[in-house]
Amino acid sequence: MSTTTDATPSRNAVLDVEVPRGLKGVKVAETAIGNVRGQEGFFHYRQYDATELAKKRSLEDIWHLMHEGRLPDAAESAAYRERAGKLRVEAWKQVHQIVPGLMAGAELSEVDVMATLRALIAAVGAREAWKPWLDLSPEEIKDQCSRAVALTAVGVAAIYRTKHGHAMVEPDPSLPHATDYLRMVTGETPTPEKASALEKYLDLTVDHGFNASTFTARVVASTGADVSSAVVAAIGSLSGPLHGGAPSRALAMVDEIGSKENAEPFIRGIFERGERLMGFGHPVYTTMDPRSIMLGEIADGIGGDQVELARHVEQTCLDLLEELKPGRGLKTNVEFYAALVMRSAGIPDELFTPTFAVSRVIGWTANIREQVENDNRIFRPSAEYVGAEPPQDVPVI
Ligand SMILES: CC(C)(COP(=O)(O)OP(=O)(O)OC[C@H]1O[C@@H](n2cnc3c(N)ncnc32)[C@H](O)[C@@H]1OP(=O)(O)O)[C@@H](O)C(=O)NCCC(=O)NCCS
Known part of the structure; x- marks a missing residue:
């Protein structure tokens, strides 16, 4: 027979714990992906200082670190960059078909890129019938996560260009992910200075502890839902002005x-x-x-x-x-x-938040994978009921 103490409540024990509003400072999971030490002004991706990574390694290397658990060596780094290029080309096949349809008939000047990105990722998940991850192998989950990263970069650029009446730009798989994203947005190959400035921004915003959108992605993933649902929910969370929308x-x-x-x-x-x-x-x-x-x-x-x-x-x-x-x-x-x-770097103002999504989706998907691969437990907190005292007679009319 198992025994429990106050410190280790049984699985079904009813707890009545008060926590700060907004869960501020409450540890709700274990993670090996990274963390923020707010009082020290320090944040890290796995065991590395994130700012040092941004100075020394590429976005693809950081993607590798977050998804494979370690930094790549030179050969792995080149292979991962090539893989990212192929993923963008694959993403393009969906994006250039779906985006015009999503925006057809809309008042283009009013189109919101984040809202359309949500619709795009949802459409790919729906068209390809992405299944609840509970029914998938770890390799299939990883594949969908990688595809979500590529779809975000290719999708944001295509949505923006369609909105402004420009032809969508096909990915160039030979370029680094950040450089190609900028090229797909502007239609021109950027200078090395501009590409480097944008890449460093993307490096620095891949992950940042249990921020609202990352938590959102993990909450949705914790239900067993499909990867596109978790990413779509995270995009919605990031769009808020108190988070990424500022x-x-x-x-x-x-x-x-x-x-x-x-x-x-x-x-x-x-x-x-x-x-x-x-x-x-x-x-x-x-x-x-x-x-x-x-x-x-x-x-x-x-x-x-x-x-x-x-x-x-x-x-x-x-x-x-x-x-x-x-x-x-x-x-x-x-x-x-x-x-x-x-x-x-040449990113138009209306793409500031969508560009944040281009990097943060690497962090979201690393978190989705960690959530589902490590003893997943559905998030199910409770709330203090403060309404009228129940039960009251239901009036008959
Ligand atoms: C990011 C943010 C939501 C964090 O909020 P928080 O740490 O939960 O802080 P609180 O909302 O509890 O505010 C604490 C106090 O600081 C004040 N405050 C917080 N952010 C402020 C800001 N940007 N400008 C002016 N006052 C601010 C609040 O008015 C409050 O004052 P009070 O003690 O007199 O009531 C908040 O700082 C904010 O709204 N910033 C602006 C939006 C932004 O830049 N978002 C991007 C985040 S990366």
Whole structure:
């Protein structure tokens, strides 16, 4: 007979545990994929500092690390890059058929790229009848996860170009994933500087602990549902302005401020209206977000008036947060410089959040695989009921 203690409740024990709102700080799973140490301003992919990886390795190498559990050697790295190219070519076969149909009859100027991306991944899952992962082998699950990564890059570019009346651009499997994504968006092979700036942004945003979209992907996967459902749900989660939907807003604020003199009165106005500064604050970091430090350096390398203004706006925001919200540990987050780096690399503003999805889908799918391969347990928390006292008589009419 098995015994349990308070520390190891039986599987069916009814627990009554109060946790912070939004599950802030609550450990809900074990993971070997990576983590964030908010107070130290440090995050890692598996056993490596993510910022060091971004400086030294390619996006495909990081993809390999996240999905295969270790960094590739030189031969494996070349093979993985080739594989990524083939996956994009495979994805294209679906994307160029499905995207025009999804957008036919829509008011193109109103089309939302993230919403259409959700529809695209859902359509591929539906057309190919992706089964609940419970009915699939680990190899089949891995294959679908890899395909979701390629579909996201090829899909975002195709949706954007169709929306703006441009012909969709076919993938070039000989190029690195990041470079090819940028080429499919703009229609031109980017300069090495632009490709490198974008690749570093993508490297830095592959994974970031149990953020909302990653958790969403794992919750859906925990039910046994198919991979496309988990990815579609994660895309929806990422689209929210409090998560991935903020980068264009952060840069829009800098654009609207327009000049150094206007920064302080403009930002004070935001506080007076009780609004939040986009690109500042983070649920985990109470110190500088290491991604914003590295992206700020990349932006400095690109230089120019816009970067100078952004630096000034950032400092003014930090000074006013210190003055008006002291002790909250509100610092610059990844979104602030992410937008600047993406725009400098040639990514249009409306693709800031979809481009975040292009990298984060690598993390989502690594998490989906970990969730399903390691003693999966369905997520099933409970809520405190605060409505009218039950049971009350049901009125008869
Ligand atoms: C990211 C975010 C949702 C994290 O929120 P959180 O850590 O849960 O913080 P809370 O919502 O509990 O806020 C704590 C306090 O800081 C303030 N605060 C948090 N972020 C703020 C911001 N960006 N601007 C101004 N004040 C902010 C809140 O008003 C609150 O103040 P109070 O103590 O006087 O009530 C939040 O900082 C935010 O909305 N930021 C802007 C959006 C953004 O950049 N998102 C991208 C995240 S990577």
